[in-house]
Structures are given as structure tokens and as C-alpha cells.
Amino acid sequence: MADATSSLALPAKLDADAAHRLKASLLERQGQSLSIDASDVQQMGTLCLQVLLAAKKSWRSEGHDLVMKNPSPAFRDSVALLGAETFLL
Numbered sequence: 001m002a003d004a005t006s007s008l009a010l011p012a013k014l015d016a017d018a019a020h021r022l023k024a025s026l027l028e029r030q031g032q033s034l035s036i037d038a039s040d041v042q043q044m045g046t047l048c049l050q051v052l053l054a055a056k057k058s059w060r061s062e063g064h065d066l067v068m069k070n071p072s073p074a075f076r077d078s079v080a081l082l083g084a085e086t087f088l089l
Helices: 016-028 046-061 073-081
Strands: 005-009 033-037 066-069
Touching (some): 016 046, 033 046, 046 066
Parallel strands (some): 005 033, 033 066
16 A cells, blocks of 8 residues: 655745644654655754654655655755755655
8 A cells, every 4th residue: 555645835934933833743654654845944943854854754764755845945045054955755
């Protein structure tokens, strides 16, 4: 049977206050492939990047896909600035 795919739209502001909500949203979708829409992201800090990187690693270890869709220029810039393009884009 094919793996069901869930989706998650990221908010515009992914600062330290958003990290806990992001983690909770990801945990709700664990155990299935996940498509993350990053088109609205205008700001992303290191805590949220760490949450996304940990999720990517966790999904991969469980044999599920986690893909970033429609990354905004701000999302791409933040990921590049923090040196994580290879892992998230």
C-alpha cells in the first residue's frame, strides 16, 4: 500500500516562539510522508531550522518522505545563510 502524504503550510514568521508550535504540528503528522509548503515564510530563525532538520532526519529514518514545496525567497535565503541547503532544498 502506498504511503499517505500529509501536508503542512508554514506560517510567515518562524521565530523562536513558533518553534514549539512547529514541532507539535510535525509530530501530529509523523508516520506518513509529508509535504511542507514554505511559500508564505518571510522570516525563519535557527530554532525552527533545527526543528525542520530534525524532522527531515526522523522522517528519513522511518522510511517516509519529507519534502519542501514552494520555498519563498526568504525561506531559501535563511536556509542558505544557515548552511542547510543540501538538507532542506
